[in-house]
Amino acid sequence: MPRAVVTGGAGFLGSHLCRELRARGWEVVAVDNLLTGRRQNVEDLLGPGFELVEHDVIRSLPVDGLVDAVLHFASPASPPEYLAHPVETLEVGSIGTRHALELARERGARFLLASTSEVYGDPLVHPQPETYWGNVNSVGPRAVYDEAKRYAEALTMTYHRLYDLDTKIVRIFNTFGEGLASGDGRVVSNFLAQALDGKPLTVYGDGTQTRSFCYVADEVRGILALLDSDHEGPMNIGNPDEFTVLELAELVLDVTGSDSEVTFEELPVDDPVRRRPDISLASKILGWRPEIDLREGLARTYEWYRGERDRGRA
Numbered sequence: 554m555p556r557a558v559v560t561g562g563a564g565f566l567g568s569h570l571c572r573e574l575r576a577r578g579w580e581v582v583a584v585d586n587l588l589t590g591r592r593q594n595v596e597d598l599l600g601p602g603f604e605l606v607e608h609d610v611i612r613s614l615p616v617d618g619l620v621d622a623v624l625h626f627a628s629p630a631s632p633p634e635y636l637a638h639p640v641e642t643l644e645v646g647s648i649g650t651r652h653a654l655e656l657a658r659e660r661g662a663r664f665l666l667a668s669t670s671e672v673y674g675d676p677l678v679h680p681q682p683e684t685y686w687g688n689v690n691s692v693g694p695r696a697v698y699d700e701a702k703r704y705a706e707a708l709t710m711t712y713h714r715l716y717d718l719d720t721k722i723v724r725i726f727n728t729f730g731e732g733l734a735s736g737d738g739r740v741v742s743n744f745l746a747q748a749l750d751g752k753p754l755t756v757y758g759d760g761t762q763t764r765s766f767c768y769v770a771d772e773v774r775g776i777l778a779l780l781d782s783d784h785e786g787p788m789n790i791g792n793p794d795e796f797t798v799l800e801l802a803e804l805v806l807d808v809t810g811s812d813s814e815v816t817f818e819e820l821p822v823d824d825p826v827r828r829r830p831d832i833s834l835a836s837k838i839l840g841w842r843p844e845i846d847l848r849e850g851l852a853r854t855y856e857w858y859r860g861e862r863d864r865g866r867a
């Protein structure tokens with residue numbers, strides 16, 4: 554049985570990856586300090602073939618035995634959360650990535666880095682292909698996340714060149730779905746929680762900024778196809794359907810049947826104006842395309858949020 558280490562395995566994406574890897578017959582070790590993740594995300598997996606090690610990967614990555622793949626997903630991902638933990642975010646992207654790469658190198662494992670569309674910053678090229686170098690403010694508040702991920706990419710490619718490590722870098726664009734912590738600060742999570750509670754949907758700025766939202770099952774399928782591929786550099790995995798934040802708010806109201814109002818709040822500093830992945834590379838190399846549209850993904854996620862509330866876990 555192949556064996557994977559998933560850092561950040563108790564988080565939103567990490568827990569989906571752990572579940573899918575188990576379903577594909579992998580043994581999985583999740584390493585997570587529960588900074589933004591939750592044990593309940595993986596408690597159904599606990600048992601033979603799956604282990605959750607509660608540990609901070611900034612300190613070390615203590616996993617014994619054979620390892621076939623290291624998937625480095627540990628990092629706060631929601632803007633309010635990384636802004637609340639700025640030094641930890643810089644360190645998990647730098648020191649944490651070093652530990653994850655060292656583990657892969659020592660055990661001869663494949664390495665996959667969870668990078669982000671934020672490496673493109675406030676992009677001047679639209680849509681964004683992997684060849685675009687980005688437009689990041691290196692001294693602004695968001696730099697703790699953006700620059701940590703850019704450093705993590707640079708370190709990953711350095712290990713690839715120096716040690717011939719088998720590396721993959723996935724640039725993930727705004728992903729949502731079951732397991733995304735309710736009201737965690739990210740827009741889909743906030744809007745669905747607000748609609749469920751009958752509270753106003755908080756649009757930042759005038760809501761004309763755009764994002765392209767990918768449903769989690771599509772994202773995870775793309776990430777694991779990349780892991781299985783021979784492609785060693787960065788690859789965008791995201792849904793190219795682009796929406797303004799105001800369009801998203803209207804869709805959430807429609808899908809949930811909520812009569813919440815929409816209110817307007819201050820736009821965060823350096824909030825990117827528009828973002829949409831060019832997925833030509835993923836489609837050419839992996840034959841990957843997303844299948845679930847935003848409306849369907851929102852409906853599924855809202856159903857899960859309602860279930861969580863009924864279970865008393867919201």
Ligand code: NAD
Pocket residue numbers: 560561562563564565566567584585586587588589590591608609610611625626627628629630631645649667668669670724725726727728729
């Ligand atoms: P998340 O916050 O749900 O998961 C992150 C996990 O990392 C959490 O379980 C957290 O406890 C853990 N973690 C943080 N610091 C750690 C540390 N020092 N040691 C051990 N564990 C630590 O967020 P997510 O959306 O699942 O994001 C997972 C990864 O994907 C992140 O690296 C994020 O940057 C990347 N990503 C996500 C998105 C998205 O839209 N969801 C977009 C781009 C990139």
Ligand code: UDP
Pocket residue numbers: 631632727738739740741743744755756757758762764798820821824825
């Ligand atoms: N946003 C919003 N209301 C919220 C949360 C976020 O209008 O309650 C906006 C945010 O300003 C940004 C977009 O939604 O323009 C996406 O924000 P998110 O934090 O989900 O992701 P990111 O900015 O990292 O793409």
